[in-house]
Amino acid sequence: MTAGTSPSPTEQRETPHRSGFACFVGRPNAGKSTLTNALVGTKVAITSNRPQTTRHTVRGIVHRPDAQLVLVDTPGLHKPRTLLGERLNDVVRTTWAEVDVIGFCLPADQKLGPGDRYIATELAGIKKTPKVAIVTKTDLVEPEQLAQQLIAVDRLGKELGIEWAEIVPVSAVGAEKPEKAEKRGAGRSPSAEGGGGRGAGQVDLLADLLVPLLPEGPALYPEGDLTDEPEQVMVAELIREAALEGVRDELPHSIAVVVEEMLPREDRPADRPLLDIHANLYIERPSQKGIVIGPKGRRLKDVGTKSRKHIEALLGTPVFLDLHVKVAKDWQRDPKQLRKLGF
Numbered sequence: 001m002t003a004g005t006s007p008s009p010t011e012q013r014e015t016p017h018r019s020g021f022a023c024f025v026g027r028p029n030a031g032k033s034t035l036t037n038a039l040v041g042t043k044v045a046i047t048s049n050r051p052q053t054t055r056h057t058v059r060g061i062v063h064r065p066d067a068q069l070v071l072v073d074t075p076g077l078h079k080p081r082t083l084l085g086e087r088l089n090d091v092v093r094t095t096w097a098e099v100d101v102i103g104f105c106l107p108a109d110q111k112l113g114p115g116d117r118y119i120a121t122e123l124a125g126i127k128k129t130p131k132v133a134i135v136t137k138t139d140l141v142e143p144e145q146l147a148q149q150l151i152a153v154d155r156l157g158k159e160l161g162i163e164w165a166e167i168v169p170v171s172a173v174g175a176e177k178p179e180k181a182e183k184r185g186a187g188r189s190p191s192a193e194g195g196g197g198r199g200a201g202q203v204d205l206l207a208d209l210l211v212p213l214l215p216e217g218p219a220l221y222p223e224g225d226l227t228d229e230p231e232q233v234m235v236a237e238l239i240r241e242a243a244l245e246g247v248r249d250e251l252p253h254s255i256a257v258v259v260e261e262m263l264p265r266e267d268r269p270a271d272r273p274l275l276d277i278h279a280n281l282y283i284e285r286p287s288q289k290g291i292v293i294g295p296k297g298r299r300l301k302d303v304g305t306k307s308r309k310h311i312e313a314l315l316g317t318p319v320f321l322d323l324h325v326k327v328a329k330d331w332q333r334d335p336k337q338l339r340k341l342g343f
């Protein structure tokens with residue numbers, strides 16, 4: 001028998017390829033979207049809390065030689081007050097039961113609070129899915145405070161009967177892959193401004209811990225795919241994110257964005273294309289118009305400028321963005337409006 005016909009001992013020991021779904025949960029601002037961005041390496045997740053009900057909306061795909069980790073999105077879990085709220089919570093629970101691993105994000109710089117407990121209690125009810133506790137934003141605290149938080153998370157698990165598969169400290173700052181960050185230029189998120197690669201190793205380590213929890217299997221998406229969300233939905237989310245910045249407390253879930261049209265401008269030279277995007281920003285009440293538009297239209301203009309940069313980075317083409325604010329009365333409570341707005 002020649003050496004060439006049978007696998008060498010190292011080949012036999014090779015780890016099998018794994019693939020599966022993970023979702024990050026946690027209270028608003030816990031760092032879920034930033035972590036998704038850092039893992040995937042480009043701005044595909046939206047760093048704001050967009051309510052949506054599509055099951056398994058893919059937020060990003062981590063391609064590795066040994067695994068493919070598909071990050072899916074869930075809306076935030078809230079005490080339901082509206083029809084939308086109830087539907088969203090159902091979606092969250094269904095998603096939790098269907099993914100292969102749940103990452104529960106808890107910021108290192110904030111004491112565990114009722115919001116975290118509410119989510120943890122719900123998580124405790126999902127028995128089958130492995131849960132990884134991820135202590136985020138570790139760059140914001142001293143080692144001592146981080147140690148305290150890790151202990152508190154461990155205790156919370158014991159108290160509620162959750163067996164954490166891992167408890168991982170992570171900072172997403174500076175984790176963005178350099179080549180992607182360059183391409184995005186001005187579209188970089190503030191969280192990625194940390195410069196050095198300090199976070200990158202930690203984020204890779206998180207991926208190393210999540211991968212063994214996935215089932216064995218071939219890649220689920222072609223290599224190079226970052227997300228399967230239609231471009232229009234991602235564009236709408238980038239606009240919504242910019243529109244929510246600074247007014248989340250006033251309008252947490254009251255903004256929906258619909259991209260009506262995305263068309264390449266005609267008569268442009270091939271080397272200077274321009275994409276025309278027309279989008280409507282829906283609010284629930286006329287009184288919210290002023291908040292969104294701002295004095296002399298300054299806020300809306302700012303929303304347009306900011307989201308345009310992100311959209312251009314995402315699509316890789318210059319964009320002309322035409323934004324309009326419209327009132328869709330009480331859209332969260334009206335099933336017909338919800339459907340129209342894509343919920």
Ligand SMILES: Nc1nc2c(ncn2[C@@H]2O[C@H](COP(=O)(O)OP(=O)(O)OP(=O)(O)O)[C@@H](O)[C@H]2O)c(=O)[nH]1
Nearest residue numbers: 028029030031032033034047048049137171172191
């Ligand atoms: N210093 C630091 N800031 C971070 C880190 N991760 C996230 N942030 C910041 O924390 C804020 C919230 O982060 P997000 O990723 O939007 O949090 P989220 O959990 O997706 O928030 P929601 O969409 O509201 O649920 C943003 O301002 C981020 O820039 C981190 O590792 N270090």
